[in-house]
Amino acid sequence: MNFFKMKSKNKIKNKWADLQQKANNQPVQPKGSSEGNEYLERSLTDNIQKIKELFGNSDDIILREIRIGQGDKIRVCIIFTDGLVDSQSTQNFIMETLMIDFRTADVEKERRTGENLLPYLKESVLTVGDIQDIGDLTNLLDSLLNGKVILLFDGYTEGFAIEMKGGKERSVEEPTTETTIRGPREGFTENIRVNTALLRRKIRDHNLWIESRKIGKVSKTNLSIMYIKGIANEKIVKEVRKRLDRIKIDSVLESGYIEELIQDGIWTPFPTMYHSERPDAIAADLFEGRVAILVDGTPFVITVPVMFSQFLQSPEDYYNRADITTLLRILRYVGFIIALLAPSFYIAITTFHQEMLPTLLLITLAAQREGVPFPAFIEALAMEVSFEILREAGLRMPKAIGQAVSIVGTLVIGSAAVDAGFVSAAMVIVVAITAIASFIVSNYELSIAIRMLRFPFMAIAASFGLFGIIVGLIALVLHMCSLRSFGVPYMAPFGPFIKEDQKDAIFRFPRWAMGTRPRLISQTNITREDTPAPKPEQK
Structure with missing residues (x-):
């Protein structure tokens, strides 16, 4: 028995000696290095x-x-x-x-x-x-x-x-895509560290957390996630991390890359993520419990989740009085409906439902269209396409002549088309009102969605009249209600209807009446403030 015990002890000693020899032969990992990478040489x-x-x-x-x-x-x-x-x-x-x-x-x-x-x-x-x-x-x-x-x-x-970062960079300037009459004049830049500092100035709280990572195998673009701990929903933060971690791409040059790779709705013209180059707008979203995504090399910062009503709001809404803001918001919703349906209603009424027009107006329209060789749909389609071409040309041309070309081109083409008898004067008026109404929508991506949907509505109006428009609107509303933005219903607080959140949807209640955050976004810290309503002075 002693012989077997000694033999087993010798085996253990030999194995221990082999392990020590292997450990001594392995090179020591230098500081600041990761396993699997090539170490620096002594030479x-x-x-x-x-x-x-x-x-x-x-x-x-x-x-x-x-x-x-x-x-x-x-x-x-x-x-x-x-x-x-x-x-x-x-x-x-x-x-x-x-x-x-x-x-x-x-x-x-x-x-x-x-x-x-x-x-x-x-x-x-x-x-x-x-x-x-x-x-x-x-x-x-x-x-x-x-x-x-x-x-x-x-x-x-x-x-x-x-x-020791340095070099030439664009300084903090006023945003060009989101102009306001009242409010801060500073905007994000292409430097991600400058952008985080701009947000730190507005949110001086240690609970504003930043998580950084690199995305892009070749570009290795710096990206940061910002949220307020204790206000942001942890489920949304985890979902943002999960979607970002599964991105496998060579390069990321702008936040639009990230937006397209992590968005919810793929087959929809409506934006399901919000972006802005205004620090005050992003800070307001963070206070409501949203998560911001900053990408190095672009002044546009993404926030999620987003709801449809947010695209018809402006940062200036919270700097004016509640009654002024409410009026402006109602104008935006009216402009949204006009920009989407004005040509369709004109086509449907003049083609199928002439009895809905007053007699004098009907006679005037008939006299204008007497020499027009095309039906109302072709007439509207030609004018809308021409205007879209002029608007896009004005955006892409140099600023010094871009606006002049678009304005002069629209006036000349519209006037010449009426004089030549290709279109009626009423159609030019409808297209002009539609174009002006589309500019009321402050968000550029939502404006593009309206421009895209305008043409299908014109087609169904030319085929089925007002009945087709109503069916199209029902289908559009059902589609919008089915959308989600990081798990949050896109049409909230309208669908599902949330009574408490109506204070900042179409109407904007006074500041003292907005004491809670959106219920579906921030589920951990709903209370925003407990300021009582002001009372008139007693004489």
């Missing part, structure tokens, strides 16, 4: 050669070799991308610090560093804020292309990535 020359080969000796990758320390014993390479870093700060806070200040440092203190040179430089020498350790090529390349300065040392398998 500075080898590391420089690898970087040059990976970038194909690109001219914008600056590699500056210097010597530091007493007697110039330590070789250091400073690497950065020209145009992405602040060159003046790099020279003042890195090069000057290492080449002058560190060289004149106490010799005994430098001698004591020994193997602790990198911690000593990081903690006592470099006068910069953000310093990260890097130990592999993947982290090095990502940091280099994100505007950081890389420091590599000869004889060390680790280096530093120092935050």
